[in-house]
Structure formats: C-alpha cells, structure tokens
Amino acid sequence: MKAFLAKFFAKYIVSKEQKWINNPLEIQDKIFKELIASAKETKFGKDHNFSTITTYEDFKKQVPVRDYEGLKDYFDAIVAGENDILWPGKPLYLAKTSGTTSGTKYIPLTKESIPNHIHSARNALLFYINETQNSSFVNGKMIFLQGSPTLESKNGLKFGRLSGISAHFVPNYLQKNRLPSQETNIIEDWETKIDKIVEETVQADMTLISGIPPWLIMYFERLIKVSGKDNIQSIFKNFQLMVTGGVNYEPYREKINQLVGKKVDCIQTYPASEGFIAYQNSQKEDDLLLLLNNGMFYEFIPVEEFFDEEPTRISITDVEIGKDYVIILNTNAGLWGYNIGDTVRFTSKKPYKIVVSGRIKHYTSAFGEHVIGHEVEQALQKTIEKYPATINEFTVSPQVNPADGLPFHEWLVEFDTKPNNLIEFNAELDKQMRQQNSYYNDLISGNILRPLIISEVVKDGFQTYMKSIGKLGGQNKVPRLSNNREIADIFYQLNLIYSSKKI
Structure with missing residues (x-):
C-alpha cells in the first residue's frame, strides 16, 4: 500500500514543482523581493539600507560578497542569543560545520528555511519514483549514513550537525523503515559507529542506502568482510537505490558498482548547511536541477574573475552554459551575498541544471594554471x-x-x-x-x-x-x-x- 500511494504522491509533487521549473526568472525575482522585504528591519537590513533596495543592481551596490569570516560579527551575535540579526527573530537551530580561520562555523536554520531542506530531500526521491515508477524500495529498510542527531543547547538555541538536525524531521511513515537505531546513530566515533551499523544492518532487508561516496565505500567494505559474502548484492537481495551528496559521484561510481556487484540507480544531491541547492531529477542525465524555489536568491561570479577587485556579479538571468561560476547565496535563513566556496557549471537553461565543478578554495594554481x-x-x-x-x-x-x-x-x-x-x-x-x-x-x-x-x-x-x-x-x-x-x-x-x- 505504501509503495502504491507513493506513486500518486510523486505525480502530484512533480506536477506542482513543474510550475516554478517552467517560470525560473519570475520565481527568482519574487524570492528576491520577499527576502529583502522580510529582512529590512533586521540589524543586517538596517546596516545595508534594505529599505532603499528596489532592484538587484541596488542590492549589489549595498551588499558585498562575503564568506563566513566576513559576516562573523553577525553570526557571533546570533550565537550569543540576540534577536533580529540576519533574519527576523532567532533561528530554530544552528548547524555546526568545520570552518577555516574561524574554527567551527554556526549556520542558522530558521522556521522558513528548514522545510526547504526536508522537502528537497523528499522531492529528489519523488522525482525518481515518478520517472521510473519504481516505489517498492519504500517497503524495505533504509539507512542514512549521517552525523549524530544529538543536539546541544546554548543561549536558548539548539545546535548540531545538519544531518543530525535533519534526522529529527524524518516523516513518521519512514521512521519504522529507518536504520540504524537511535543508540547507534548517536555514537560519535566513526569507526565504532560503522561497526555497529554493520552489525545492525547485515541481516536487514536494505533497499535504500544514503551517504557520501567515501563513507558508502567504507560501509560496503566492512559489510562484505563481516558477512563473508562476495558483494552487497549477495547481502541485500532487494537493494535498489543509493542517494549521495557532498562530492561528485563519478570518480567513485566504478568502485561502488564493483562492491555492490551490479549497477544500482543513484540519485545525486547537492545539500549544504546553507541550503539545499540542487538534486538529480532524472536518471537519464547526471546533472542536477537547480532549486530556484527554495527560499534562496542565487548570484554567480565567473571563476576567472573571483579574485579580481570588482568581479562580474550576475543573477540566474545572465548565466552561460559551460562556464564555471562561484555560487553566491541569499537565503531565508539570513545569509546575504554569501560565498559557500563551491563552483558550479551550467549544463542547461531549460530547465536550469548544473554540475558542481569544485571548490574556489580548493584549486591548484602554483604556476597560474588555476586547475579546478x-x-x-x-x-x-x-x-x-x-x-x-x-x-x-x-x-x-x-x-x-x-x-x-x-x-x-x-x-x-x-x-x-x-x-x-x-x-x-x-x-x-x-x-x-x-x-x-x-x-x-x-x-x-x-x-x-x-x-x-x-x-x-x-x-x-x-x-x-x-x-x-x-x-x-x-x-x-x-x-x-x-x-x-x-x-x-x-x-x-x-x-x-x-x-x-x-x-
């Protein structure tokens, strides 16, 4: 019954999503105006004269591009428990991520932004179901290799890893199918955790497995060693679908197929603490649908100009296919002109689709070659x-x-x-x-x-x-x-x- 209903729900959601996919420029303009209007009374909005911004050109003049370090004073005020700093009120959560010069970064998640993370993860699966008509995996066990869901509290705010926070929002209809157990999921030491996950799942009917590729490989290798079987297919007879994110899947594809023992469908996603940016909406292509209706207004800077004093800064309207851009976010979690450090390359404009081409901080250019x-x-x-x-x-x-x-x-x-x-x-x-x-x-x-x-x-x-x-x-x-x-x-x-x- 669950698999049967999933097909109808998938058809409904895909049809609904198609409305913004068909009107990308209008939806981005609408989000831009809503973001500015919502934040004009915040500290950031007042500091940057949001009340006078009516166009994207106004915005570029008044809001510079910055990374976490550039906005650190604002983030520190939020962590200290202050109200109305980057977005009205206080965030519901702070997602902890590894920083550079600032050490640990705390990225706000608001009541407006959290649904975008949850619904995007769900919709990636629903697009898959609608296209392939395969929904039987929802009847089996599913595992999400993720951080601990244990949250800490400070100054009235809860904080933890994004994957751990997301674990608190898994729909009830999936909870019974979900592994590992809460006791295993909260283990901090990764090797201990992987061993416990293997112990809990080696006899289970796993149909969907999700995680970033290097840790999927580690999990699969431990499973094969413990079970004594030749491959994952021999352990999980009904394993059908992988969901990956965080890095490009292609360099790992051959190795994972070898470990699994057959080719399984894979949905690639592009989630970040700052927002869920894109996912693979078709098994016919490997590129990712850019999510333009996710409470985020996107900007782009050509990679070759990024370190210039005055680089070109454009909206979705002016991007070119085949060109690498640094992606800049403005979000309903209160990020403004925010450089997350990733570079993307557009593969299509109907609809807008991308591949993640690298990290602007991760490059080799000791001799001026700027390899990405x-x-x-x-x-x-x-x-x-x-x-x-x-x-x-x-x-x-x-x-x-x-x-x-x-x-x-x-x-x-x-x-x-x-x-x-x-x-x-x-x-x-x-x-x-x-x-x-x-x-x-x-x-x-x-x-x-x-x-x-x-x-x-x-x-x-x-x-x-x-x-x-x-x-x-x-x-x-x-x-x-x-x-x-x-x-x-x-x-x-x-x-x-x-x-x-x-x-």
Missing part, C-alpha cells in the same frame, strides 16, 4: 575509460621545489584495481589534463612544468589520513586539490605512499 575540481575529475574519468582501473580516492598537490628536475603536479592516488600499465595511465592522465586546462598545457609546452606524476597511496591510506586530522566519517571529505603541500606532506610523514621514488 571538475577538470581533474574529468581527466581521470576519461583516462579510466581508456586504461581501466578503480580508484578509491585521490588528491592533487603542486610540487614547486622537487629534489631534481622541473616542478610538477603530484597526484596522490589510492587504487583499488591498478591499470595494467601505470606508466601509460600516467601519460594519458597528463594528456587529458592538458586538454581540460589550456594554461596547464601551455606550462607543459613551455617547459615550465614537467608532466604530472602519480604517487600510489597505500590501502586505506585516505582513511588513515582523515583519522589523523580528526575528520573521519560524517560529511567530511578530502579536498580534490590543494595549492600547497600540507596534505601531501602528511601522507609522506605517515608513510602512506608506497615509495618515495617517482614514476
């Missing part, structure tokens, strides 16, 4: 198509001062299955990188850089690295790119590279 995440992922994927291999994880760092020879990009790669010829694989990867990034190509051609070098990481080396910096599990992920040697140096210090001898 999308480029290294594409180069690796194309190389694997020619020289089959499975990759557990990888990261790229510049080697500016090698012991001998020209500088180079060092790729730290943990193979699950190595290519037959690693030297040819290495050469092909460099060739693909030269095609992805013209600046990199020019540096190689001009003998400023030598071709990239792959350094093999030992088995479970990335897990060891994450554990060493206290970020194993949850929503933590390894940066694809660095502009320095900090990550690479730790790998060498921990002896996580098979040999210091380069290819």
Whole structure:
C-alpha cells in the first residue's frame, strides 16, 4: 500500500514543482523581493539600507560578497542569543560545520528555511519514483549514513550537525523503515559507529542506502568482510537505490558498482548547511536541477574573475552554459551575498541544471594554471575509460621545489584495481589534463612544468589520513586539490605512499 500511494504522491509533487521549473526568472525575482522585504528591519537590513533596495543592481551596490569570516560579527551575535540579526527573530537551530580561520562555523536554520531542506530531500526521491515508477524500495529498510542527531543547547538555541538536525524531521511513515537505531546513530566515533551499523544492518532487508561516496565505500567494505559474502548484492537481495551528496559521484561510481556487484540507480544531491541547492531529477542525465524555489536568491561570479577587485556579479538571468561560476547565496535563513566556496557549471537553461565543478578554495594554481575540481575529475574519468582501473580516492598537490628536475603536479592516488600499465595511465592522465586546462598545457609546452606524476597511496591510506586530522566519517571529505603541500606532506610523514621514488 505504501509503495502504491507513493506513486500518486510523486505525480502530484512533480506536477506542482513543474510550475516554478517552467517560470525560473519570475520565481527568482519574487524570492528576491520577499527576502529583502522580510529582512529590512533586521540589524543586517538596517546596516545595508534594505529599505532603499528596489532592484538587484541596488542590492549589489549595498551588499558585498562575503564568506563566513566576513559576516562573523553577525553570526557571533546570533550565537550569543540576540534577536533580529540576519533574519527576523532567532533561528530554530544552528548547524555546526568545520570552518577555516574561524574554527567551527554556526549556520542558522530558521522556521522558513528548514522545510526547504526536508522537502528537497523528499522531492529528489519523488522525482525518481515518478520517472521510473519504481516505489517498492519504500517497503524495505533504509539507512542514512549521517552525523549524530544529538543536539546541544546554548543561549536558548539548539545546535548540531545538519544531518543530525535533519534526522529529527524524518516523516513518521519512514521512521519504522529507518536504520540504524537511535543508540547507534548517536555514537560519535566513526569507526565504532560503522561497526555497529554493520552489525545492525547485515541481516536487514536494505533497499535504500544514503551517504557520501567515501563513507558508502567504507560501509560496503566492512559489510562484505563481516558477512563473508562476495558483494552487497549477495547481502541485500532487494537493494535498489543509493542517494549521495557532498562530492561528485563519478570518480567513485566504478568502485561502488564493483562492491555492490551490479549497477544500482543513484540519485545525486547537492545539500549544504546553507541550503539545499540542487538534486538529480532524472536518471537519464547526471546533472542536477537547480532549486530556484527554495527560499534562496542565487548570484554567480565567473571563476576567472573571483579574485579580481570588482568581479562580474550576475543573477540566474545572465548565466552561460559551460562556464564555471562561484555560487553566491541569499537565503531565508539570513545569509546575504554569501560565498559557500563551491563552483558550479551550467549544463542547461531549460530547465536550469548544473554540475558542481569544485571548490574556489580548493584549486591548484602554483604556476597560474588555476586547475579546478571538475577538470581533474574529468581527466581521470576519461583516462579510466581508456586504461581501466578503480580508484578509491585521490588528491592533487603542486610540487614547486622537487629534489631534481622541473616542478610538477603530484597526484596522490589510492587504487583499488591498478591499470595494467601505470606508466601509460600516467601519460594519458597528463594528456587529458592538458586538454581540460589550456594554461596547464601551455606550462607543459613551455617547459615550465614537467608532466604530472602519480604517487600510489597505500590501502586505506585516505582513511588513515582523515583519522589523523580528526575528520573521519560524517560529511567530511578530502579536498580534490590543494595549492600547497600540507596534505601531501602528511601522507609522506605517515608513510602512506608506497615509495618515495617517482614514476
């Protein structure tokens, strides 16, 4: 009965969502006006003369682009329990995330913004049901690999990890199907938690599994080891659907399919503490539907201009397909001109669809090449198509001062299955990188850089690295790119590279 009703509900919601999908510019203009009107009496609204803003051009003149550090005084006032700072009243929750110079960040979640997080996660599943007519997975057990739902209180506010906060809003009709237990979910130590999750789920009828790809791999490997079975398909006969987010799924696809033992449908999502930004609304394409009706007004800055003194700053109206932009948010949680640090690339404008192309803070440009995440992922994927291999994880760092020879990009790669010829694989990867990034190509051609070098990481080396910096599990992920040697140096210090001898 539950599966039967899910199809009708899916059809209704998809039809409802189609109204804003068909009118993207109008809905963004409407949200912009509502946000400004709602916040004009807040401290931020008064500080930035919201009462005089009537157009997007006015807004750009009065509200600069900033990240968490740039708005820290406002966030600190909210954490201290003050009212009407960035949004009317007080937020219902504060989502804790890992910060940089500010340490832990506290992102407000308001009564207006929380439904957008919850409904978006639900709607991603409903779009899938409506397109595939597969709803039988709702009858089985589901697991969401997430942070602890335990919340702390301070100055009258509750705070915790976004995934933990979201756990309090799982609909009643899914609660009976949901694993792991509350007792297991509140375990903080990730390795202990994974072992308990495996214990609770190894005999269950799992039909849907959700989590970020590196931790799905860790979970699957532990399951196979404990069960003694060959793959996940042998353990969960009715496993049908994965939901992932946080990182691009493509570099992990082959490895996960290998562990599962068959191809399973996958819904990719783009959730953040700052807002649920996009999800995959069709199994026919891998790009993500940009959620323009989610209480957020989006802005975009071309990646190549981001560090300029006066970069171009545009709304959805003026974006171009195939171009990389830094995404800027203005939300009904009270974020204004807020840079979350991600870059996106538009793949379609009817409807507006994107892929996440990287992190503006995670890039390699020690020689002016400005290599971004999308480029290294594409180069690796194309190389694997020619020289089959499975990759557990990888990261790229510049080697500016090698012991001998020209500088180079060092790729730290943990193979699950190595290519037959690693030297040819290495050469092909460099060739693909030269095609992805013209600046990199020019540096190689001009003998400023030598071709990239792959350094093999030992088995479970990335897990060891994450554990060493206290970020194993949850929503933590390894940066694809660095502009320095900090990550690479730790790998060498921990002896996580098979040999210091380069290819």
